[in-house]
Amino acid sequence: MQAELLIHADWILPVDASDETLAKHSLAIADGRIAALLPRTEAEAQIDATRTLDLPGHVLIPGLINAHTHSPMSLLRGLADDLPLMTWLHEHIWPAEGRWVDQEFVADGTRLALLEMLRGGVTCFNDMYFHAEVTAKVCAEAGMRVVAGMIVVDFPTRYADNAHDYLHRGLELHDRYRGHPLVRPAFAPHSTYTVSEEPLQRIRTLADELDAQVHIHLHETRDEVQQVLGMHGERPIARLDRFGLLGPQLIAVHMTQLEDEEILRLADTGAHVVHCPESNLKLASGFCPVHDLIAAGVNVALGTDGAASNNDLNVLGELRTAALLAKGVSGMANAVPAEQALRMATWNGAKALGLEDEIGSLEVGKAADVVALDLDNPHTQPMYHPCSQLVYAASSHQVRQVWIGGRQVVRDGAVLTLDPDAIIKAARGWGERIGQK
Amino acid sequence: MQAELLIHADWILPVDASDETLAKHSLAIADGRIAALLPRTEAEAQIDATRTLDLPGHVLIPGLINAHTHSPMSLLRGLADDLPLMTWLHEHIWPAEGRWVDQEFVADGTRLALLEMLRGGVTCFNDMYFHAEVTAKVCAEAGMRVVAGMIVVDFPTRYADNAHDYLHRGLELHDRYRGHPLVRPAFAPHSTYTVSEEPLQRIRTLADELDAQVHIHLHETRDEVQQVLGMHGERPIARLDRFGLLGPQLIAVHMTQLEDEEILRLADTGAHVVHCPESNLKLASGFCPVHDLIAAGVNVALGTDGAASNNDLNVLGELRTAALLAKGVSGMANAVPAEQALRMATWNGAKALGLEDEIGSLEVGKAADVVALDLDNPHTQPMYHPCSQLVYAASSHQVRQVWIGGRQVVRDGAVLTLDPDAIIKAARGWGERIGQK
Numbered sequence: 001m002q003a004e005l006l007i008h009a010d011w012i013l014p015v016d017a018s019d020e021t022l023a024k025h026s027l028a029i030a031d032g033r034i035a036a037l038l039p040r041t042e043a044e045a046q047i048d049a050t051r052t053l054d055l056p057g058h059v060l061i062p063g064l065i066n067a068h069t070h071s072p073m074s075l076l077r078g079l080a081d082d083l084p085l086m087t088w089l090h091e092h093i094w095p096a097e098g099r100w101v102d103q104e105f106v107a108d109g110t111r112l113a114l115l116e117m118l119r120g121g122v123t124c125f126n127d128m129y130f131h132a133e134v135t136a137k138v139c140a141e142a143g144m145r146v147v148a149g150m151i152v153v154d155f156p157t158r159y160a161d162n163a164h165d166y167l168h169r170g171l172e173l174h175d176r177y178r179g180h181p182l183v184r185p186a187f188a189p190h191s192t193y194t195v196s197e198e199p200l201q202r203i204r205t206l207a208d209e210l211d212a213q214v215h216i217h218l219h220e221t222r223d224e225v226q227q228v229l230g231m232h233g234e235r236p237i238a239r240l241d242r243f244g245l246l247g248p249q250l251i252a253v254h255m256t257q258l259e260d261e262e263i264l265r266l267a268d269t270g271a272h273v274v275h276c277p278e279s280n281l282k283l284a285s286g287f288c289p290v291h292d293l294i295a296a297g298v299n300v301a302l303g304t305d306g307a308a309s310n311n312d313l314n315v316l317g318e319l320r321t322a323a324l325l326a327k328g329v330s331g332m333a334n335a336v337p338a339e340q341a342l343r344m345a346t347w348n349g350a351k352a353l354g355l356e357d358e359i360g361s362l363e364v365g366k367a368a369d370v371v372a373l374d375l376d377n378p379h380t381q382p383m384y385h386p387c388s389q390l391v392y393a394a395s396s397h398q399v400r401q402v403w404i405g406g407r408q409v410v411r412d413g414a415v416l417t418l419d420p421d422a423i424i425k426a427a428r429g430w431g432e433r434i435g436q437k
Numbered sequence: 438m439q440a441e442l443l444i445h446a447d448w449i450l451p452v453d454a455s456d457e458t459l460a461k462h463s464l465a466i467a468d469g470r471i472a473a474l475l476p477r478t479e480a481e482a483q484i485d486a487t488r489t490l491d492l493p494g495h496v497l498i499p500g501l502i503n504a505h506t507h508s509p510m511s512l513l514r515g516l517a518d519d520l521p522l523m524t525w526l527h528e529h530i531w532p533a534e535g536r537w538v539d540q541e542f543v544a545d546g547t548r549l550a551l552l553e554m555l556r557g558g559v560t561c562f563n564d565m566y567f568h569a570e571v572t573a574k575v576c577a578e579a580g581m582r583v584v585a586g587m588i589v590v591d592f593p594t595r596y597a598d599n600a601h602d603y604l605h606r607g608l609e610l611h612d613r614y615r616g617h618p619l620v621r622p623a624f625a626p627h628s629t630y631t632v633s634e635e636p637l638q639r640i641r642t643l644a645d646e647l648d649a650q651v652h653i654h655l656h657e658t659r660d661e662v663q664q665v666l667g668m669h670g671e672r673p674i675a676r677l678d679r680f681g682l683l684g685p686q687l688i689a690v691h692m693t694q695l696e697d698e699e700i701l702r703l704a705d706t707g708a709h710v711v712h713c714p715e716s717n718l719k720l721a722s723g724f725c726p727v728h729d730l731i732a733a734g735v736n737v738a739l740g741t742d743g744a745a746s747n748n749d750l751n752v753l754g755e756l757r758t759a760a761l762l763a764k765g766v767s768g769m770a771n772a773v774p775a776e777q778a779l780r781m782a783t784w785n786g787a788k789a790l791g792l793e794d795e796i797g798s799l800e801v802g803k804a805a806d807v808v809a810l811d812l813d814n815p816h817t818q819p820m821y822h823p824c825s826q827l828v829y830a831a832s833s834h835q836v837r838q839v840w841i842g843g844r845q846v847v848r849d850g851a852v853l854t855l856d857p858d859a860i861i862k863a864a865r866g867w868g869e870r871i872g873q874k
Contacts, residue, residue, distance in 0.1 A: 077818070078825035082764075082774040115815040281761035282829070284770040311829040312816050321758070324718035325765075327519075333721040337519040378552040379749050381514070381861055382868020388515035392719070392748040397834040424818055431819020 003028035003035050004406070006049035009372065011059040011386040012037065014362040015346045019339040021386050027060055029368040032181075032406030037364060055401070057376030059386045061342065062361050063123025063145075063369030063404065064315040065349025067274040068215070068253045068303025070129045072101070072109030074116065075430045076308040085221050085283045093308055097130075100434055102158060106131040108426040110138040115423050116313045118144065118415045120396035121371040123404045125313075126251065126274075126303065126353055128188040128215055130159035133173045136183045142417040143409045145369065147353050148173060149188025149215050152199050163199035167206075174210060181405060184355070186213040186251070191220075192228050192236040197243070204244050213249050213354050216240075220254035221285045237262050246271050251352050253303060254279075255293075256286030263289070267296040272352035275344070277321045279305030290322065291330040294340070301352040302345045316396045319345040323391055338391035368406040373398045440465035440472050441843070443486035446809065448496040448823040449474065451799040452783045456776040458823050464497055466805040469618075469843030474801060492838070494813030496823045498779065499799050500560025500582075500806030500841065501752040502786030504711040505652070505690045505740025507566045509538070509546030511553065512867045513745040522658050522720045530745055534567075537871055539595060543568040545863040547575040552860050553750045555581065555852045557833035558808040560841045562750075563688065563711075563740070563790055565625040565652055567596035570610045573620045579854045580846045582806065584790050585610060586625025586652050589636050600636035604643075611647060618842060621792070623650040623688070628657075629665050629673040634680070641681050650686050650791050653677075657691035658722045674699050683708050688789050690740060691716075692730075693723030700726070704733040709789035712781070714758045716742030727759065728767040731777070738789040739782045753833045756782040760828055775828035809838040 005028070012022040014037065026043035028036040036047060073093075080092035106129065117125060127135055128149035139146040150170025152163050160166040170187065177183040187203045189195040207214050218236055219225055228236045237258075240246050248270035255273045258266075266273065275288045293300050302322055304313045319341040326336035336344075350360025359369050373390065375381075377398055380389040402410035409417050442465070449459040451474065463480035465473040473484060510530075517529035543566065554562060564572055565586035576583040587607025589600050597603040607624065614620040624640045626632040644651050655673055656662055665673045674695075677683050685707035692710045695703075703710065712725045730737050739759055741750045756778045763773035773781075787797025796806050810827065812818075814835055817826040839847035846854050 075819060077830060078821045081822070081825050081829060082771045084770040088770070112815055112818065119815065278761060281765040282770070284764040284768050284772070286768075287765060307816075307830075311825070314816070314832075317754075317832075321761075324715060324758075325762075327721040328718040328724060328762075331721050331723075333521040333525075333719070334519045335721070376861065378549055378556065378857065378861060378864075379744075379751070381549065381864040382512060382872070383865070384515045384868060384872050385518070388518050388748065392518060393514060393744075395751075395754075395832055395834065397832065420815065424813065424815060427815075427818040428820070431821060435819070435821050 001047050003030045003047050003049040005029040005051050006047050007053045008040050009055045009058045009060045013061045013387055015062050015343055016361045016363050029406045032368055034364050034366050034368050055372050058372045058374050061371050062346040063371050064121045064345050066122050066125035066304055066315050067301035067349040067352050068276055069125050069127055070306035071113035071127050072106040072129050073306035073308045074113040075109040077311045085285055101130055103131050103134050106134040107138055110135045111423045112427045113313055114142050114144050115415055115418055115420055118409050120314050121399040121402055122315050123369040140183055143404050143407050145182045145404055147184050147186045150185050152189045153194045154196050186215050188215045191217040192239050193224055200243050207249050213251050215251040218252040219257045222257050225257045256280055256288050258289055263292055263296045266298045272299045274301045274303045276303045276305040277325045278318055279309045282309055287329045290326045291335040299348050299351050300344055301349040314396050315345050320391055338387045341391050368403050370403045371399055372401040374400050438484050440467045440484050440486040442466040442488050443484050444490045445477050446492045446495045446497045450498045450824055452499050452780055453798045453800050466843045469805055471801050471803050471805050492809050495809045495811050498808050499783040500808050501558045501782050503559050503562040503741055503752050504738035504786040504789050505713055506562050507743035508550035508564050509543045509566050510743035510745045511550040512546040514748045538567055540568050540571050543571040544575055547572045548860045549864045550750055551579050551581050552852055552855055552857055555846050557751050558836040558839055559752050560806040577620055580841050580844050582619045582841055584621050584623045587622050589626045590631045591633050623652050625652045628654040629676050637680050644686050650688050652688040654691055655689040656694045659694050662694045693717055693725050695726055700729055700733045703735045709736045711738045711740045713740045713742040714762045716746045719746055724766045727763045728772040736785050736788050737781055738786040751833050752782050757828055775824045778828050805840050805843040807840045808836055810835045811837050
């Protein structure tokens with residue numbers, strides 16, 4: 001068999017139907033896809049590769065998927081900390097965004113976010129922000145896979161005047177990227193407290209017509225649930241259910257406030273949950289009942305949320321927090337074991353984004369979104385179980401090589417498709433302007 | 438003024454009585470101590486330094502203090518995960534220790550732990566393990582500051598036969614390191630469920646005579662509290678109180694199960710609490726009420742616990758987890774703000790270990806235990822507040838330079854006083870032997 005690249009690694013965690021660890025295996029890439037996954041001896045005998053890469057001490061994993069973020073908010077990282085959600089939004093984030101967010105902010109912020117995510121082994125992210133056409137363009141140029149949110153809110157911003165206008169701009173984005181190998185648009189109504197019934201109903205119809213996912217903040221805090229209950233006489237999840245939005249197209253983010261029957265309803269309808277443990281902790285939003293959701297059969301993916309409430313876009317750190325926190329919250333030390341945490345950040349993310357046929361695992365035929373981490377490091381030794389070292393001990397700077405759709409985007413820890421110095425310089429400039437107030 | 442070294446940094450977080458951030462300041466080191474801390478312009482005018490180090494984009498902080506660990510257990514990292522405390526101890530850790538722990542294990546395990554801790558900006562740790570004389574010797578050689586635990590349990594191990602024998606070996610260690618600049622022994626009775634009344638009473642007397650701290654696991658889990666209540670008719674904390682052990686010499690580790698009056702009693706007596714959030718999460722031990730303890734005036738320090746239950750010795754990661762988790766547990770987003778999290782891992786640690794006159798802050802006259810982190814990195818930009826970037830976004834590989842008592846132990850990210858290749862090789866050998874079973 002012919003291949004462009006053959007990678008030999010000490011361990012491969014394919015995250016396929018099993019939770020197997022493959023020792024001394026090799027992965028072949030051809031035409032941007034995984035062409036073979038074989039024991040090294042067989043791969044050496046059967047595969048005729050243009051290039052070979054030997055990675056002793058490394059583990060290969062599927063590219064990490066950040067299933068919820070607001071990438072340009074990297075420019076607001078650390079602007080306001082140690083505040084609850086509504087104070088943080090109303091007194092700090094929304095005023096800063098109102099004053100500063102334009103196309104240049106989004107371009108520079110997305111680039112800063114991409115630099116951090118690519119360097120940390122993230123190969124796909126689900127974004128929600130203004131000027132998504134800029135984010136999509138930056139990602140396409142940098143070789144990053146993105147689900148670009150067609151954001152909708154009722155209130156005017158510099159990006160759009162009203163819900164109709166937001167949708168119109170989103171649909172332009174959708175048309176522009178039809179069939180693009182890296183950019184997939186999704187509807188992104190902000191929440192049930194910022195988007196009214198008419199645009200939510202319209203999104204329901206359009207999502208069916210265009211076969212697009214619907215990405216929304218849902219049950220993030222107790223206050224949100226109470227507010228919507230006060231405004232509309234129903235909890236946010238019931239409201240979406242009534243509009244026909246609970247289903248396999250729904251990406252419901254946060255979900256810290258859930259009653260038992262709501263968990264069952266999520267499972268019955270096939271809606272996806274994105275757990276953002278660090279943002280939920282930092283804003284004291286509450287605890288997502290991850291263990292109960294998984295037990296009920298709900299697909300739970302992982303997101304960092306934006307860097308203004310996390311404050312990083314480190315999915316490897318997030319999956320560790322998810323694995324640890326689930327144990328504390330459920331009181332069961334076997335809740336979310338290492339293999340499940342890795343699955344949340346790969347396969348489950350792909351499923352939530354409607355991309356499970358394309359990415360999320362290392363299986364023959366899927367796109368070659370592959371990450372190699374060097375575990376030959378004091379803090380990931382000795383080696384009893386590679387998945388344990390990855391989840392409970394590795395840090396993102398151990399990511400050494402990253403491919404997206406077979407294109408190498410990180411080599412020896414350096415991002416190849418972006419200019420780090422220029423990006424940090426631009427970020428510093430924004431920091432100086434915004435920090436002055 | 439003469440100095441051996443003058444360091445210019447963009448920011449200094451001294452963690453003194455204030456929570457100030459000093460911009461464009463310089464720190465001078467002479468005779469192993471901090472000789473001056475001044476605005477850069479004044480330092481350049483006043484200080485005649487043998488060597489000058491300019492660190493643009495860097496922040497200087499006091500050396501991080503890991504107030505509870507079992508350093509040689511680094512060799513058991515990832516041996517058994519996703520299990521509750523008692524299953525993990527009885528079925529995995531204690532059998533492995535019984536079979537493998539000897540002086541060589543402790544030497545190799547301590548070295549692996551030191552490599553990780555020094556690399557991560559930890560300049561002092563409070564240890565509890567067998568063969569503490571080996572740990573002390575390795576630390577003295579590597580230039581690491583350690584509070585070496587004179588461990589006591591009732592049951593026999595390869596290290597000692599009974600409580601009397603443990604104490605005897607501990608006291609030998611104490612005599613050997615009297616007045617040593619880096620090694621300070623402390624009594625380390627394992628817990629109230631593994632150490633009986635007579636040795637605990639003896640430790641009370643000896644701790645007074647020798648002016649040594651007493652380091653103990655306390656109220657780690659609900660089961661522990663119930664077990665001791667069943668055995669002795671009193672909760673562990675009441676038992677220690679009755680023996681006269683609650684006081685400023687007590688380093689009480691974990692404390693996830695606390696009644697209101699117990700918190701008040703801790704505050705009244707001046708006992709110290711060491712919070713180990715990641716270990717408590719991983720073993721599903723419960724949540725330490727950090728916010729309530731601090732509000733009551735209890736000194737709360739931070740520890741990683743051993744690498745077999747964390748699974749790293751990364752204090753920078755731990756202080757981030759502490760800052761995030763306190764918000765989630767208390768439901769208040771302003772609980773444990775960034776400055777307080779940093780203080781827990783520096784000043785509060787020094788106070789718990791009885792070393793607050795020597796270390797824990799960057800103040801003139803204290804030992805020069807200093808860490809420089811490079812914040813000129815995509816995931817710590819832009820710069821609104823250095824302490825926020827340090828606590829909520831920085832990762833330990835951004836630690837670039839470390840001094841302990843004025844001796845440089847890490848330069849440009851490389852540990853100077855240990856041999857990384859030999860240590861990783863030894864760790865790998867232990868992993869192969871122990872993993873085979």
